[in-house]
């Protein structure tokens with residue numbers, strides 16, 4: 001089994017936060033902005049500032065992409081999952097090195113990543129809505145990397161302490177094909 005969660009996976013996963021109410025979008029066309037847009041979540045809407053004078057389809061694409069990103073982050077934050085607590089618990093249960101920090105991150109090309117020298121782990125916000133056993137498998141995969149940076153046999157010995165590791169890998173593979181979020185081109 002050589003499928004790594006942090007291997008590059010083509011195709012974005014639509015992790016749209018169905019359970020959250022959609023916020024209204026307010027577009028502000030700013031003559032001060034040149035090429036980039038910025039978005040923030042306000043209490044009643046998502047405010048997106050775009051450069052004034054863009055072509056409407058380019059503007060729509062820019063807005064959609066930013067909004068999708070914010071919505072995913074919002075879903076991750078709203079999710080009941082406390083990554084720090086969860087990673088600490090899993091590290092204890094499976095005898096793995098606990099991380100220095102673990103947090104949600106906007107990552108389009110991978111499910112998770114870690115910096116083993118610093119002991120930090122980032123989990124893609126696209127995983128905010130997967131079943132808990134799949135998220136656990138990804139966390140454990142990264143915890144194992146804190147000790148074994150490469151996908152060596154020693155690494156798999158640690159990662160596979162979690163019995164559903166291989167099933168989770170299949171789940172993520174299935175998720176990464178067939179679902180394509182058009183707002184996100186990697």
Ligand SMILES: [Zn+2]
Nearest residue numbers: 004005006145
């Ligand atoms: Zn890996």
